[in-house]
Amino acid sequence: MIDNDSLAALIRRDLPDAEVEIYDRTGTMDHFNITVRSSVFAGKTLIEQHQLVYGALKGALKDGRVHAVELKTLVSAS
Numbered sequence: 001m002i003d004n005d006s007l008a009a010l011i012r013r014d015l016p017d018a019e020v021e022i023y024d025r026t027g028t029m030d031h032f033n034i035t036v037r038s039s040v041f042a043g044k045t046l047i048e049q050h051q052l053v054y055g056a057l058k059g060a061l062k063d064g065r066v067h068a069v070e071l072k073t074l075v076s077a078s
Contacts, residue, residue: 001029002065007057014056015040019076030067037074049073 008020011034019037034053041049050071060066 002060003029007032007034007060007066010060011036011053011056015052017076025068025070030065032066032068033070033072035072035074037076039076041073041075046073 004022004024007022008018011020012018015036015038017038017040021035023033025031025033036049036053040052044052050073053071053073054061054069057066057069061069
């Protein structure tokens with residue numbers, strides 16, 4: 001399990017300008033809907049954007065703190 005603030009911090013560690021919205025889908029603190037808005041996504045494909053976020057979450061996914069993620073990424077203005 002991981003709380004929303006810790007999850008957002010993992011994402012912001014790799015994407016410092018990220019605006020992160022998190023919704024715990026099941027109340028179990030391991031299934032999340034996450035929306036990330038960042039200028040880093042500019043010029044990247046949707047897959048590349050998602051890879052950046054999943055890279056930031058790699059440790060939490062590997063150790064089981066995060067079980068499932070439904071991800072939405074958006075490009076923010078610089």
